Amino acid sequence: MLERIREGSQGIAAKVILGLVILTFAISGIGSYINSKADTAVKTVNGVEITQTAVEEAFQNERNRMKQQFGDVVEQLMADESYVANFRQGIVDKLVVEELQRQQAKDLGIRVSDEQIKKAIVAMPEFQRNGQFDNEVYLALLRQAGFTPTQFRDYLRQQMVRSQYTASLMGSEFVLEHEKEQYAALNNQTRTFLQVLVSSKALESNVELTEEDIQAYYDNNKFSYKTADKVAVEYILIDAQKLAEAVAVSAEQLEEYYEQNIVEFTKQEQRRIAHILVEAKEGAEEKINQAKEKLASGESFASVAAEFSEDTFSAENGGDLEWFEAGVFGEAFDQAVLALEKAGDVTPVFESESGFHIVKMTEYEKAESASFEDVKAQIASQLQQLKIDELYIEAQTKVSEISFEIPDTLEDAAEVAGLELKTTGLVTANQLQGIVSSPSVVSKAFDENFISEGLNSELIEINDTKSIVFRVTENQPARVQQLEEIRTPITVALTREKASELASKKALEVEEKVKAGAELAELNADPAVTTSNQIDVGRFDTKVNANVRDAVFELPKPENGQPEYDLVELPNGDAAVVSLTSVTTKPALVEAPVSNQVLNVIGQQAVKALIDASKANADIE
Structure with a gap:
């Protein structure tokens, strides 16, 4: 049958059919290649693509890092689609900045050598066991993280280059003495103010929603309630x-393997050698013979090597070549060394491809097999x-x-x-x-x-x-949910929104009352209002809301006993009226930590300014 198939395949018709089949497969393959889904670029930074895959990997890595640090609460956050969208955008922005920094570091000639990478890896505590680098731990942790050694070295190199780039910028900044004094004074400044807080929660009962309100809110925000795929x-x-x-x-398999692979567990004989080399040229033989005579007269091999050997690197170390490895210096060299029987033996003068040699065996370790138990x-x-x-x-x-x-x-x-x-x-x-x-x-x-x-x-x-x-x-598939599916969360969100508006409106009224000199008892009579006197609040005090504290420290110092006012809308929907009455500047010593803080702030501002300028000047699509 095979013979008939072979004969039939030689005909013209068979060849034509075979050609058509090959052409069909070729066209199919080309079409598949053309239509294959490419890794699309999310951003391009000066022509360099940041791909969807890179964004996804960075997203998953950051998500896993956060999960290790914060636990299951991260999964609850990730269930919020708006949070995920902001989180993902932050990842993209970070990758853009990193690419800009990489390009600038390259332009500045910042490089990290393989030796620096090696030292950094060896010094990492996560790769150590009992205080020493352990290669098995290193490889195991890389596998768990989804890295190959090459990928990890490349990743570490990029991180170290960016670190050097940032450090070079921050290290170029300096601080003057009066700047340190100003910073210390501002850092220790305290402020006293009246805080009037209007609670949006207390005003929710005053909110009345109509069906038109709910429908309008749904129409304006329905894509925020889109389900995920x-x-x-x-x-x-x-x-x-x-x-x-x-x-x-x-146990039988262990013994069998040991017997069949005894060479694997045998430490081969080792010879440590030193040599004197005179390169082959005119007068070489005379020079090597002079060295031989010096040795014969009792001079040490190390001193003769230092004087005569033209292998300058080994000559500085008494001619030491460390442990002998066959095949490095050629066959003649190997034969001469292998003829030495014990430590201290010296070869006669011989010639190799490199020149004339005298070799001494300085150490000898005989072959030894490890025991099965070992x-x-x-x-x-x-x-x-x-x-x-x-x-x-x-x-x-x-x-x-x-x-x-x-x-x-x-x-x-x-x-x-x-x-x-x-x-x-x-x-x-x-x-x-x-x-x-x-x-x-x-x-x-x-x-x-x-x-x-x-x-x-x-x-x-x-x-x-x-x-x-x-x-x-x-x-x-992802879809926009119908109003009836999300009526409850929409009602809650709309109620909070309108209660927040009521709180801001009431806060404006309260601010006018405070300016008019209203008594605290009058203000506290309103169940939605709470007043408190905040005495000597520091710039970093946590006893007051951070938004309120920051707003207070942005106000100018009161002049002529006249308070300074501000209205602060808080993230939870509440509103606060603040009345700044006094500013106290305490004397402060300029200590090393203060200097470092100022320098760090100035350095960070320099880095941020450069990044902003780079973004403005870069071609980012």
Whole structure:
């Protein structure tokens, strides 16, 4: 049959058909390439793109950092769509600034060497064990964070360059003595004032809402109540650490491995050598023989090497070449060194590709095999890791093959691979947790084309030890909610808004009364009003509302006994009237911390000014 197929394939008709098939696949491939979804640019900064993927990764990293720091409260914040929008915009702005700083640092010639990167990594306490850098800890933590060593070094290099850039700007600033004195005086200044607080909560009972008010508020704000796109996914997680639980290594396997790989546990013989080198040129033989005579007369090898050797680097160290490694200086050199039997032996003069040599063996360590008991734990770890790697690759292969062959469910793949099929409920992108919150998974899960296909994803490697295959089982597209669905939250929000307006209006009335000299008892008669005298409030005191305190310190100093007034609208809807009556400046010593504070403030202002100027002059789209 194969012979008939071979004969048939040589005909003209078969070749034409084969050509058409090849052309079809070529056109299909080109079309797929052209129509493939590119990683779109969110911003371009002087022609450099900040991609959607970069924003998503930065978003997820910052979200995870906040979650580690603040716990579950972060998830509650992330459920607020307006908060997420502001949070994401902040991420974009930060990436723009970082890109501007990177470009400026490059223009200024700021560089960070590989040696600096290495020293920084070794000094990081998170990579240390018992006060010493531990490479295994380093690699494990990088895997957990989703970094490869190269990616982490690049990330650290960017951070260090920006740090040097900022430090160079701040370090160029200076502070004059009178500036320090002014800062110290302002820093220790206190202010006394009357605070009249109008509570919006107390005025909510005065608010009357009509159906027209509610409808108008809904029409003006309905997009703020738009639901987020939601998906439900099922997935198979392949986790090498979970597979490790099923791996066991027997004592027989350990002994067998030791016997078959004894070379691996044998410390080869080592020779530490020093040499005298005279490069091959006219008079070289005479010079090397002079060195030989000096040695024969009893002079130390180190002193002769310092005098005669033309290998200046080793000559400064008595000719020391440290531990011998075959193949570095050529075959003649290797033969001469390997002929030395014990420490102190010296070769006769010989010639290599580099010139004429005399070599001394300064130390010798014979080959020695470690005992089975000494390396038993190491072998167990190696064998276990080998088995884990085998199981991990096997599981990846099974899941990939079955999920491709049966593309509309993962049940079969999970069953064949012996892994758990996990599911999530309908969640937004910000509500995905654990392994499915990885940027690569989130991006795929909310891709419209992937959702519409309803098929299994390809195998996605999250890091060196975790990979995943998933599919979207249900999708709830984003939509604007109807009024009846959100009538209660709209009523609450509108009531607060109108109560805040009433509070501001009443505060204006109160301000006029205060200016007219109204008694505190008269003001306190209103259940929505509370008065308090604030005595000697400092610039950083926490006993009063920060917005009120900042407004008071922005007022000019009262002149001729006449108070200064201001009305402050607070974020919670309340309104406050302040009447500043006196300002007290206390004498202050200019100490080192004060100088540093002033310098830090001036430096930060310089950095901010440069960033603002850079944004204004940059081509940002």
